[in-house]
Amino acid sequence: MAETGGKKRKNSLPTIYDIAELAGVNPSTVSRALNNPGRINAVTEAKIKDAAKKLNYHVNPFARALPTGKTKMIACIVADITNPMFFDAVRGAEAQASDLGYTLVIAESQESSSLEAATVERIMPSVDGVVLVTSRLEDAEVKEIASRKPVVLMNRRIDGLADVVADISAGIEQAVRHLKELGHESVAYLSGPSTSWMSKHRWQLIFDSAVKQGLKVVEIGPNEPVVDGGKASVDLVLASGVSAVIAYNDLIAIGLMSGLAERGVSVPSQLSIIGFDDIFGSDLTTPALTTIKSPLESAGKLAVQALLADIEDHDAEQALETAKRLAGHLVMRASTAAKK
């Protein structure tokens, strides 16, 4: 019969007191030798480190966190963990965090702002800082959180807070021009959740760009940012009479394509579709999805870099500056074609 784990976890782990005894010094000397290299005589330090190695010592993060308040953990809160978009972001964040000796805690808010608030509340005491990826909270709530611990936003911008938002204006410009060049005269934007800053942001840029290029443009939404959300909007899209659609994200775009296929509307000959993010799978659809990619893995990395800079009182500007130079661009595939 399978027993979960072993039950003999009585063996207390080695402590600095054990090391102190073995090395014949005071525990506080051990602490200094380990955390404050140079503060202690080199030979004593070496002796202590040897003892630590011999005992296979690992600092107890909780004992350390108590007096210092530093936990060496950071949280990453995402709206929907199954959206492939997050995985690139999370991977970047995780890699950067563990590179710098931090542990990443992940929590999902399931697209609910109240759940997000509760999650933040629960996790805050355990971490040194938080990366909010696509937060659904209100500005004031986010600011309140940021007043307690360092916070970096991804895919959202709030005055006075650090953020990592790839510049997609060029990508959108390309996309709209692309549609224009294909002879389209009208575009619809299939928006995301009404609480999504990024959805509004994209709409704004698309609107501006479309107007500038003389295209008619409408917003259709809000839509749930999942495949079914796109599928559900088929009727509205068809009724709007547009010949091209830009969706808030690839998931919606994919859902729309599949809904259209069921209706016998062919893409791209009858309707051109462009998504956002270039998630896994967006090149697998038929036709392959044209999409505006944003560099999510780098964004995740930079968000963590900036967060840790803030936490450790370094200069966060560098990471944030680099982040400003992140840019999205159009990935041309097969879901767009000339209007006929």
Add this chain to the structure above:
Amino acid sequence: MAETGGKKRKNSLPTIYDIAELAGVNPSTVSRALNNPGRINAVTEAKIKDAAKKLNYHVNPFARALPTGKTKMIACIVADITNPMFFDAVRGAEAQASDLGYTLVIAESQESSSLEAATVERIMPSVDGVVLVTSRLEDAEVKEIASRKPVVLMNRRIDGLADVVADISAGIEQAVRHLKELGHESVAYLSGPSTSWMSKHRWQLIFDSAVKQGLKVVEIGPNEPVVDGGKASVDLVLASGVSAVIAYNDLIAIGLMSGLAERGVSVPSQLSIIGFDDIFGSDLTTPALTTIKSPLESAGKLAVQALLADIEDHDAEQALETAKRLAGHLVMRASTAAKK
């Protein structure tokens, strides 16, 4: 009445000492009232809870962890966080963990057993238990870990340890029979990493089933369990002369399909392909991928249930029994066809 020198400390978070002062009781009484309902007189308890609410008190998890050794955190270690297969598993795990008041720490081992060992070492002191999803460690290493803290395995089985492995024998049986009925006489198994228990397991079942049904069967591998891994195996597959392939996972299957498309080999008319897992995107390919699905979200849930049962000294058997009844089945789509 003794004046307790109620001078406010730094603007730090409220502690049980603040509550004690406000409620006019001893800190230990506060601790008991909060964690041990019933141990304390009802009216005192209510008074304490009121005070706690008024101060917006939240227990400091680190201060608690120190004497108890319980952190209310569990870790989930995955081989490759960008493999969509993990999305569902992680989502199930996260949901179940936060439901039960635990926080999920996620770490990625990047398919490297040494990195996995280091990661485990780093995270172990911070958590009450570990879910190893597709571990690449050796049995002995895993056992050593399990001797220190509760461990539950997903997608792997080691004697004496708790595991959650969906029963895919029926699904494989269906798949092989399906191929047989389509007139195929030979199958190749595109295996995964050589350190993957699950890859061996699948090969074993496929082999047995194929032999039983009188099909010729070969193993081609190991392959990296990513899209490029599948793409890279095209030559070997074509050279083997089989008319059907079962891949270790959907990613490899998808890669193979795309590699074949580049070679002008058409699926399924010239080669039938079956994957494993039914990940996001596997229904988006052309042709849509026939695959053996396993219930990953439930598996993630059950793994956490079993782990927490062990941690909290309940009975883990129930969750493990339920897990034994998880079964995978064939999802028939369009990547298989009659041999011609």
Add this chain to the structure above:
DNA sequence: GACCTTTTGGCAATCGGTTGACAAAATAAA
């Protein structure tokens, strides 16, 4: 009212590190 239980709540030790203050030792300067 005396005696015995059971509740209830306080005291103080403890978990494992960190760190300011300070003494002892070593080194440099006078």
Add this chain to the structure above:
DNA sequence: TTTATTTTGTCAACCGATTGCCAAAAGGTC
């Protein structure tokens, strides 16, 4: 050699909660 300075390591007070032990208070019984 004496004094000033720096280096090195010790002491002890925390950090915030938990918990065994014990005494005071309350409730029951005869």
